[in-house]
Amino acid sequence: MAAISRHQDLPVILHNDKRGLLTVEEGRLDVLQLSRDGRPPKRLLSTPIRNFLLAKLSNNKGKGLDQNRRLDLHTLGNPSGNSTSLKLTKLHVLVEPINVPEAEEWCENTMGLAYKGIKRNKKVLLLVNPVGGKGKAKSIVHDTVLPILQAAECQTDLRETTHRLHAEEITNSIELDYDVIATASGDGLVYEVLNGLASRSDAKKALKIPIAPIPTGSANAVCTNLFGVKDTFNIPLATLNILKGQTLPIDLCSVLLLPSLQRRFCFLSTALGLMVDLDIGTEHLRWMGDNRFLYGFLRGIANNKNCKTKIHLKVVEDDKISMARKARDRVKQRTIKDDKVWGGGTNPLVNGMNGLNISGSIGTKKSEGDGAKTPLPEDGHANGNGNGSTDTNDMITGASRVEGAEKEYVPDHGPIPDAKPLQPDSTWITIDSSGALPKSTLKRSSKGSLRGNRSSTVNGGNSINTQNAVKKGDWIDGEGVLYFYAGMMPWVARDLMQWPVSISGDGLIDVVVQSIVPRMMMANAITGAEKGEAYWLECQHYYKVSAFIVENLDKAKQSIFTIDGESFPWDTFHVEVHPRIANLLSLNGDFYVSDFLRKHDEK
Numbered sequence: 001m002a003a004i005s006r007h008q009d010l011p012v013i014l015h016n017d018k019r020g021l022l023t024v025e026e027g028r029l030d031v032l033q034l035s036r037d038g039r040p041p042k043r044l045l046s047t048p049i050r051n052f053l054l055a056k057l058s059n060n061k062g063k064g065l066d067q068n069r070r071l072d073l074h075t076l077g078n079p080s081g082n083s084t085s086l087k088l089t090k091l092h093v094l095v096e097p098i099n100v101p102e103a104e105e106w107c108e109n110t111m112g113l114a115y116k117g118i119k120r121n122k123k124v125l126l127l128v129n130p131v132g133g134k135g136k137a138k139s140i141v142h143d144t145v146l147p148i149l150q151a152a153e154c155q156t157d158l159r160e161t162t163h164r165l166h167a168e169e170i171t172n173s174i175e176l177d178y179d180v181i182a183t184a185s186g187d188g189l190v191y192e193v194l195n196g197l198a199s200r201s202d203a204k205k206a207l208k209i210p211i212a213p214i215p216t217g218s219a220n221a222v223c224t225n226l227f228g229v230k231d232t233f234n235i236p237l238a239t240l241n242i243l244k245g246q247t248l249p250i251d252l253c254s255v256l257l258l259p260s261l262q263r264r265f266c267f268l269s270t271a272l273g274l275m276v277d278l279d280i281g282t283e284h285l286r287w288m289g290d291n292r293f294l295y296g297f298l299r300g301i302a303n304n305k306n307c308k309t310k311i312h313l314k315v316v317e318d319d320k321i322s323m324a325r326k327a328r329d330r331v332k333q334r335t336i337k338d339d340k341v342w343g344g345g346t347n348p349l350v351n352g353m354n355g356l357n358i359s360g361s362i363g364t365k366k367s368e369g370d371g372a373k374t375p376l377p378e379d380g381h382a383n384g385n386g387n388g389s390t391d392t393n394d395m396i397t398g399a400s401r402v403e404g405a406e407k408e409y410v411p412d413h414g415p416i417p418d419a420k421p422l423q424p425d426s427t428w429i430t431i432d433s434s435g436a437l438p439k440s441t442l443k444r445s446s447k448g449s450l451r452g453n454r455s456s457t458v459n460g461g462n463s464i465n466t467q468n469a470v471k472k473g474d475w476i477d478g479e480g481v482l483y484f485y486a487g488m489m490p491w492v493a494r495d496l497m498q499w500p501v502s503i504s505g506d507g508l509i510d511v512v513v514q515s516i517v518p519r520m521m522m523a524n525a526i527t528g529a530e531k532g533e534a535y536w537l538e539c540q541h542y543y544k545v546s547a548f549i550v551e552n553l554d555k556a557k558q559s560i561f562t563i564d565g566e567s568f569p570w571d572t573f574h575v576e577v578h579p580r581i582a583n584l585l586s587l588n589g590d591f592y593v594s595d596f597l598r599k600h601d602e603k
């Protein structure tokens, strides 16, 4: 906000009848009490302008024109100076009749600065799950969320969910006149909202309504990705995001379940093996909050069970050093541009596009040519299956039509095309854990690397492994799979940054295949898991893919997998990406920048 210049100060009368001054300078609004004897003014309130909610001059109905007018000021102040202690503060002052025209102008200017480029008085659909997490959503919403929305004069339509999938039913049939859909629950409700919107006949229009989560669930991974580990459960900050967040386009995946051909949409993760057991197997421990996942993880590594599966991946990249470098370069570029956004009023949507070129691939110079396989064709699918639709995101395709600007651009508001079984070709790689060797056969280094015969099972024998020199961390036949985890955001919980190089809206899914290693090695990997350090373990195979298929090789013993933490019968499932088709709100227009990505100079 540094570039916001000082604008007019407004003289007022304070609650104690003393003279005061309202000033807006350097991105802060101050309420000053003036002294008569030349002493410096006393600061009664100081608030960042981006936390400011409302400046409203009362109308003078029933009062003479010569009467003082009341001016209400509402903000989310942080008395102790950190974002975790944001608190709704309301105060009012009086404006003398002679200063009323000036006060009207001051209010408009101040509100303009507080909501730069953002709509005021939003219409909010607020869905509240009374049983999510520790079951405190209702009281949190009534005590904290609603007062803030009211203080900003939002129009809030609150609906409590009464059963599973209720949020999906609601969003499948709502009028599309909301500015934002807020969910007071965990990731499960966001998943339901997205599925409700994405399965409509006007899905592409419906998915433009951004979603803003309020963290009253267990993991609330979306909130970790938006606000960081420390502020994951920061309710006032998440509520401020409803009011001031910028649109952040995200990818959705279609997950096609076979043999039923049921299709679900996924925005966060698909999981197999240990990661299923730790989530679904700990449902009865909701009272533990997100500690239940750590408990489940420890239990899983104690069992150290091989998940018998065949995984087919359409790999776009698998070089960990290159993937980390690209994600870090993007952050570097973004940080520079961020200053402009806060100070100069750049269109907020531009920020979410940073680092992506028109086709959605990562646009750093160095990446040209080596990240190569651009994942975003014009058909709305990243896998090239060609199911027919044109528009992936109006911002991208709209922009790409600038050359033929004389033709009027008509946005596609239609449905997401049906998902069809994918057809892998010889460029896909296959990982098969059915032939896992006894653990002793593969020698492991202390860093979790495996040394053995590399003869990766690959369709057509034409894999990236056999074409290129073998890279550190490639899959080795004979390994067992402890878990498979595919994700679209860096964090899956506060204590696990599973996909540290995930990039919002890049049209790619980050896949981790964790091979079975000695228990102690996995237990040690817990330290630093929240910082993404496990990324560098050689036993943690990491791929960026545009599509994948997973087969179950032991249906009797492993009957379920999860989509965004919800369990489904597992036979075979096919996954493809719809790039940037849905939207979240984010205070900085992107996911929270992790320390992992700030380490520009490492590796």
Ligand SMILES: Nc1ncnc2c1ncn2[C@@H]1O[C@H](COP(=O)(O)OP(=O)(O)OP(=O)(O)O)[C@@H](O)[C@H]1O
Binding pocket: 129, 130, 131, 132, 133, 134, 161, 162, 163, 164, 165, 166, 185, 186, 187, 188, 189, 190, 192, 216, 217, 218, 219, 220, 221, 565
């Ligand atoms: N009134 C209700 N009664 C029972 N279940 C409900 C009700 N309302 C919603 N649900 C279901 O509660 C489940 C849990 O919600 P959600 O996933 O949002 O919270 P969570 O599991 O605590 O958090 P997280 O997913 O972040 O770990 C969802 O499957 C949702 O469908």
